Amino acid sequence: MKPGRPVRRVPRASSIIAFAAVLLAMSRVDAFDETKYPELNGQWVRAHPRSQWDPSKPRGLRQQAPLTAEYQAIFEANLKALHSGNLGADPQAYCLPSGMPRMMIAYEPMEIIVTAETTYIRVDHLNDFRRIFTDGRAWPVQVKPSFDGYSIGRWIDEDGDGRFDVLEVETRGFKGPRTLDADGLPLHRDNRTVVKERIYLDKANRDLLHDEITTIDHAYTRPWTVTRDYNRERNPLWPEYLCTENNSHISIGREFYFRGGDGELMPAYKDQPPPDLRYFEQPAKEER
Amino acid sequence: MVERYPIGAVALAAALAATIAGARAWDEAKYPDLKGQWLGVGAGPDAAWDPERPAGRGQLAPLTPEYQALLEATLARAAAGGRPPEPCIPPGMPRSMIVYQPMEIIVTPPITYMVLGHMAEFRRIFTDGRKWSAAIEPAHAGFSTGAWEDTDGDGRYDTLAVETRGMKGPRTFDSSGIPLHRDNQTVVKERISLDRTDANLLHDEITTIDNALTRPWTVTRSYRRERNAEWTELVCPESNRTVAIGTETYAVSADGYLTPTRQRQPPPDLRHFPNRK
Numbered sequence: 001m002k003p004g005r006p007v008r009r010v011p012r013a014s015s016i017i018a019f020a021a022v023l024l025a026m027s028r029v030d031a032f033d034e035t036k037y038p039e040l041n042g043q044w045v046r047a048h049p050r051s052q053w054d055p056s057k058p059r060g061l062r063q064q065a066p067l068t069a070e071y072q073a074i075f076e077a078n079l080k081a082l083h084s085g086n087l088g089a090d091p092q093a094y095c096l097p098s099g100m101p102r103m104m105i106a107y108e109p110m111e112i113i114v115t116a117e118t119t120y121i122r123v124d125h126l127n128d129f130r131r132i133f134t135d136g137r138a139w140p141v142q143v144k145p146s147f148d149g150y151s152i153g154r155w156i157d158e159d160g161d162g163r164f165d166v167l168e169v170e171t172r173g174f175k176g177p178r179t180l181d182a183d184g185l186p187l188h189r190d191n192r193t194v195v196k197e198r199i200y201l202d203k204a205n206r207d208l209l210h211d212e213i214t215t216i217d218h219a220y221t222r223p224w225t226v227t228r229d230y231n232r233e234r235n236p237l238w239p240e241y242l243c244t245e246n247n248s249h250i251s252i253g254r255e256f257y258f259r260g261g262d263g264e265l266m267p268a269y270k271d272q273p274p275p276d277l278r279y280f281e282q283p284a285k286e287e288r
Numbered sequence: 289m290v291e292r293y294p295i296g297a298v299a300l301a302a303a304l305a306a307t308i309a310g311a312r313a314w315d316e317a318k319y320p321d322l323k324g325q326w327l328g329v330g331a332g333p334d335a336a337w338d339p340e341r342p343a344g345r346g347q348l349a350p351l352t353p354e355y356q357a358l359l360e361a362t363l364a365r366a367a368a369g370g371r372p373p374e375p376c377i378p379p380g381m382p383r384s385m386i387v388y389q390p391m392e393i394i395v396t397p398p399i400t401y402m403v404l405g406h407m408a409e410f411r412r413i414f415t416d417g418r419k420w421s422a423a424i425e426p427a428h429a430g431f432s433t434g435a436w437e438d439t440d441g442d443g444r445y446d447t448l449a450v451e452t453r454g455m456k457g458p459r460t461f462d463s464s465g466i467p468l469h470r471d472n473q474t475v476v477k478e479r480i481s482l483d484r485t486d487a488n489l490l491h492d493e494i495t496t497i498d499n500a501l502t503r504p505w506t507v508t509r510s511y512r513r514e515r516n517a518e519w520t521e522l523v524c525p526e527s528n529r530t531v532a533i534g535t536e537t538y539a540v541s542a543d544g545y546l547t548p549t550r551q552r553q554p555p556p557d558l559r560h561f562p563n564r565k
Contacts, residue, residue, distance in 0.1 A: 032316050041398075095376070095525040113394055113401065117323075120394065120403075127408030131519060146521035238412060240427035240456075244376040244524070250531055253544025263534045266560040274561040279547040280554075 032116050037155065037164050038201050040112040043236030044209055047229035051105050053180040054226040060183050071186050071219035078184025085269030090184060091177045092126060094251040095243035099147030099178040100171050101195045101213050103128040104228055108241050119153060119167060124241045132169050143173030145191060169197040180215070188218035207232035314397045319436065319445050320482050322395055325517030326490055328387030329510040335386050337461035338507040344464045355467050355500035362465035369550050375532060376524035378407040380428030380459045381452050382476045382494050385509055389522055400434060400448060405522050413450050424454030426472060439481075450478040461496075469500035488513035533557075 052059035060079055067075055082090075092098060098105065108125035117135040122128070132153040143150045149171040155164035174191045187193055194216040202208035209232070214225040250257045250265065252275045260266040265274070329339070336343035344363055351359060378384065389405030398416035402409075413434040424431045431454040436445035453475055459468045468474055475497040483489035490513065495506040529540040530549070533556040541547045546556070 032314060034314060097521075097523060113396065115394065115396075120401075122403075122410060127410065129403060129408065129410070144518075144520060147523065148521060237425070239425050240429065242377065242428070250533065252531065252540055252546050259533065260560060263532075264557045264560060265533050272561075274558045275546050275556075277546060277555045279541065279545055281552065 034114070035163070037114050039206070040114055040201075040209070041234075042111075043233040043238070044106065044110040044112065044230035045233055046106040046110075047208070047231050051107060051181060052183065053102070053105070053185055054224075055228060056226070059181070063183075063185065065180075065185055066221045066224055067186070067219055068221055071188070074186050074219075075184060078179075078186065082184060085272075090179060090182050092182070092243075093247075093249040093256060095126065095247055096177070097126045097128050097147040098123075099128070099174065099176075100130070100149045100151075100193075101197075101215055102178060102180055103130070103148065104197075104211055104213060105181065106228075106230060109233070109236065109238070110230060111238075124238065126243055127241075130171075132167070134167075139172070145173055145175035147175060147178065149174045149193075149195065165200055167197075167199040169195075169199065171195040171197070186219050187215075190218055193217040207234075316395075317444070319395050321487070322393040322482075322490070323515075324392075325514040325519070326387065326391040326393065326511035327514060328391070329512055331386050331388050331509075333388065334463055335388070336464065337383070337386070337466060338505075339509060340507070343462070347461075347464075347466060349461070349466045350502045350505055351466070351500055352502055355469065358467050359465060362467075366465070374463075374528075375530050375537065376407065376528050378409045378428045380409075380457070381411075381430045381432075381455055381474070382478075382496050383459060383461055384409050384411070384429065385478070385492055385494055386462065387509070387511055390514070390517070390519070391511065392517075392519075405520070407524055408522070413448070415448075420453070426454055426456035428456055428459065430455040430474075430476070446481055448478075448480040450476075450480065452476040452478070467500055468496075468498050471499055474498045483510075488515075 048055035050059065052063060053065075054063050057063050061076075065072075065075070097103065098107070103123050103125075106123050106125070108123060110121060110123045113120040113122070117133070119132040119134055121130040121132065128148055130148050130151055132151040134153045134155060137152065139152065140150070150173040151169050151171040153167050153169040156166045156168055157164050158166050172194055174187075174193050176187065176189060176191050178187050178191075178193075179185055180187065196214040196216070198210075198212040200210055202210060209230040210227055211230070212225060212227045214223050216223045248259045249268075250259055255272070255275065256268050257272070257275070258266040258268050267274075328335070334343060336347055337349070338347050341347050345359075349356075349359070379386070384404055384406075387404065387406070391405065392401075392403040394401040394403065398414065400413040400415055402411035402413070404410070409429055411429050411432060413432040415434045415436060418433060420433065421431075430452040432450050432452040434448050434450040437447045437449055438445050439447050455468075455472050455474050457468065457470060457472050459472075459474075460466055461468065477495040477497070479493040481491055483491060490511040491508055492511070493506060493508045495504050497504045531538045531540060531546065536553060536556065537549055538553070538556070539547045539549050548555075
C-alpha cells in the first residue's frame with residue numbers, strides 16, 4: 001500500500017453475501033412468511049343455500065348416498081321420524097356440535113386462521129373449532145375422541161410457483177352421535193370415520209373457497225366425495241350464535257318437545273304424550 | 289478516498305434484503321410469544337373473581353346498595369337450598385377471563401384471538417386500529433378492540449391493552465353471583481402481559497366499569513403456560529342436562545326423566561298437551 005493515500009477496507013463480496021444470508025435466515029426464524037400461504041382472511045359464508053350434504057343433489061333419498069343396506073334402513077327410519085316431527089336423529093337439535101365432516105356445511109359463518117404450525121377453522125354455528133396441525137407431527141398413538149376429530153394437514157404448492165395453494169387434511173378420532181346433514185344421513189356408530197379434505201381458493205375467483213371432502217366410513221360402501229364452496233365477506237360482522245340460548249327444541253329422555261312462544265313445553269307431533277313427571281312431588285299445574 | 293464495492297455482491301445482498309422485507313409480511317418477533325396452552329391460576333369452578341380475596345362477601349366488591357342487596361339475596365338462596373345448576377350459557381366478559389378451562393391465544397397483526405375451552409367462548413380482539421362501530425350487536429363476549437404497546441421501549445411489544453364493550457346478560461363476576469348491572473353497559477379494560485421474570489406466566493389486569501359498582505374494580509388474574517398442550521373438546525350440552533321451561537330450570541336424570549332442581553319446585557305447565565292425564 002502506498003503511503004499518504006488512505007484506502008478504507010472494503011468488505012469482500014463473500015462477506016456481504018454471507019451477512020445478507022444470515023439476515024435472511026434470521027428473518028425465517030422470527031417471521032411467519034404469510035406470503036407463502038393463500039390469503040384466507042375474512043369471513044367465509046357457505047355458497048349453498050340448502051344444507052344437504054352433497055350440494056349438487058337434492059336432499060333426502062335423492063342424495064344417493066352409498067350407504068350399506070343396514071345404514072340405508074337407518075336413514076329411511078330417520079327420514080320417517082323427521083317427517084313425523086321427531087328430531088331425534090339430529091344431534092344439533094340438542095345443541096351438540098355438528099362435528100366432522102358436517103361442520104364444513106358452515107351453517108353459520110366460518111373463519112380460517114393460518115399460522116405456520118396450525119390452521120384453525122372456527123364455525124360460529126355450535127362453536128365448532130378445528131385445529132389442523134401443519135407442523136409435520138405424526139399421528140399420536142392415542143387420540144381422545146371428539147366431535148371435530150384430530151386433524152393433521154400439509155400445505156402443497158401444486159403449481160410450483162413457490163407459494164402454497166392447497167391444504168390437504170386428514171381427520172380421525174371421532175365420537176358420536178354425528179350425521180352428515182339435518183335429514184339424518186348416518187355415520188357408523190363405531191366412529192371410525194376418516195375424513196380427507198383438499199381446501200383451496202378458486203383459481204379464477206380468490207373470494208371463492210372450495211373444500212373437496214371425502215368421507216370414509218363403515219356405514220358407506222365406498223368413499224363418498226362432495227365439494228362444498230364458500231364465498232368471502234371481506235368486511236364481516238360476527239354476531240354471537242348461541243344454540244343453548246335460542247334453542248326451541250327440548251330433549252327429555254328419548255322424546256323431543258318444543259318450547260312454545262310462552263316458554264312452556266309443547267308437543268312436537270300429534271298426540272305426543274307429555275313427559276313423565278314421576279320425580280315431582282305434586283301434579284302438574286293446571287292452566288293458569 | 290477510494291472505495292470500491294463489489295457491485296455484484298451489493299446487488300445480490302440488496303436482492304436478499306428485498307426478499308427479507310417482502311417475507312416479513314408480519315414480524316412475529318415484534319410480539320410476545322403467547323403460544324401454547326394457558327391454564328387459569330386458581331380457576332376452579334368456585335373461583336372468586338378477585339383471586340386475592342375470599343369468595344362471596346369476602347371479595348368486598350364495591351357494589352351499589354341496590355346490587356349489594358341482590359348479592360345478599362343470591363347468597364341467602366344459595367345457603368338455603370344450594371345453587372341452581374348453571375345452564376350452558378357462556379359466562380361472558382369479564383368472567384370469561386377466570387379461564388375455567390384451558391385457553392389458547394393466537395396473535396395475528398389485525399386480530400388477537402382467545403380460544404377458551406369453557407363453553408367454547410371465542411374472543412376476537414381487533415388490533416387493526418378500527419374505531420368503535422356506531423351500533424354493536426350485544427354479545428356475552430362483547431366487542432373488543434386492542435392496541436399493542438412497547439412499554440419498555442425495547443422495540444418489541446409487551447402489553448396488549450384491550451377495551452371491551454357491547455355485552456349482553458345476564459352475567460356475574462363469578463359463581464358466587466356477584467352481579468353486573470342489568471343495563472349491560474359494562475366496560476372492561478385489560479392489560480395483558482407476560483411476567484417479567486417468568487415467560488410461562490401471563491397476567492391480565494382487568495378493570496371493570498359497571499353501573500352496579502361505585503367505582504372501577506381492578507383485579508389481576510394469571511395463567512400458567514403448558515407448552516406441550518393436549519386439547520380436550522368440552523361440550524357443555526353433552527354433560528349438562530339442564531332444561532329451561534317457562535321460568536324454571538329443571539334437570540334431566542340419567543334415566544331420562546325430568547327432575548326438579550330445588551325443593552318443592554313445581555313441575556312444568558302442561559297446558560299445551562291436550563291428552564295429559
